[in-house]
Amino acid sequence: MTLDLFGPPAAGIDTTPPWREDIAVGAVLLRRYALDGMADLLTALAAVTAAAPFRHLATPGGYDMSVAMTNCGALGWVTDRHGYRYAPRDPASGLPWPAMPPAFARLAREAAAAAGFAGFEPDACLINRYAPGARMGLHQDKNERDMGQPIVTVSLGLPATFLFGGPRREDRAQRLPVTHGDVVAWGGPARLYFHGVLPVKDGHHPQLGPQRISLTFRKAG
Numbered sequence: 598m599t600l601d602l603f604g605p606p607a608a609g610i611d612t613t614p615p616w617r618e619d620i621a622v623g624a625v626l627l628r629r630y631a632l633d634g635m636a637d638l639l640t641a642l643a644a645v646t647a648a649a650p651f652r653h654l655a656t657p658g659g660y661d662m663s664v665a666m667t668n669c670g671a672l673g674w675v676t677d678r679h680g681y682r683y684a685p686r687d688p689a690s691g692l693p694w695p696a697m698p699p700a701f702a703r704l705a706r707e708a709a710a711a712a713g714f715a716g717f718e719p720d721a722c723l724i725n726r727y728a729p730g731a732r733m734g735l736h737q738d739k740n741e742r743d744m745g746q747p748i749v750t751v752s753l754g755l756p757a758t759f760l761f762g763g764p765r766r767e768d769r770a771q772r773l774p775v776t777h778g779d780v781v782a783w784g785g786p787a788r789l790y791f792h793g794v795l796p797v798k799d800g801h802h803p804q805l806g807p808q809r810i811s812l813t814f815r816k817a818g
C-alpha cells in the first residue's frame with residue numbers, strides 16, 4: 598500500500614510530470630515544463646498586464662488582430678499601419694514596457710537550455726491573449742536581429758492547437774495540441790519555420806478562465 602501523504606491535488610490542477618517531444622530538427626515540445634513555478638509565473642503575469650493592459654493591434658493591412666497583445670522586457674513587438682517592429686515603449690502609454698519578471702526570464706532560459714539552446718537571454722516577451730475564437734495565422738517570426746537565437750513559447754490557460762509547419766508557407770503543418778504549462782522551443786534549422794494557432798475553442802480553465810495566454814520569448818535586439 599502507498600501512503601498518500603499530501604492528499605489529492607486541488608481540483609482541476611494538472612500535476613503531470615514533464616516530458617519531451619521532438620517536433621522537427623531544432624524544434625521541441627516540452628510538455629508541462631512550466632507547471633513547476635506556475636504560481637510565481639501567474640503572479641508576475643498579473644503585474645505585467647496591470648501595468649501594460651492587453652489591446653487589439655491593427656495589422657499593416659488595417660485589420661484588427663483577433664489576439665489581444667501586450668509585452669514586457671526591453672523591447673515589445675508592435676504592429677500598426679506602418680508595419681511590424683520592436684519598440685522600447687508601449688505606444689498606448691508612452692512608457693517603457695514593464696521589465697521582464699525574473700520568473701519569466703528564468704523559465705525562458707531554462708526551457709531553451711532544455712531544448713538544446715544554451716545561453717538564451719531574451720530581451721522581449723510578447724504576451725498574447727486568445728479569447729475563444731481568436732487565432733493566429735501561419736507566419737514566420739522574422740523581425741528579430743539575430744536568427745541564431747531561438748524562440749520559446751509558453752502556453753497557459755485553455756488548450757489550443759499549435760500549427761508547426763516548415764520553411765515554406767505551403768509545407769504541411771503538424772497540428773500539436775498544447776495545454777497549460779506546455780512550452781514549444783524552436784531555433785537553429787527550424788528558426789524560420791511557419792507556425793500559428795487554430796481558433797481557440799470555448800472553455801473555462803480553472804486558473805485562467807475563458808482564455809488562452811501565450812508568452813513568446815525572443816532575443817529581438
Ligand SMILES: O=C(O)CCC(=O)C(=O)O
Binds near residue numbers: 738792811813
Ligand atoms: O500563441 C502562440 O502560441 C504563438 C504566438 C506566435 O507565434 C507569435 O506571437 O509570433
Ligand SMILES: [Fe+2]
Binds near residue numbers: 736737738792
Ligand atoms: Fe510566431
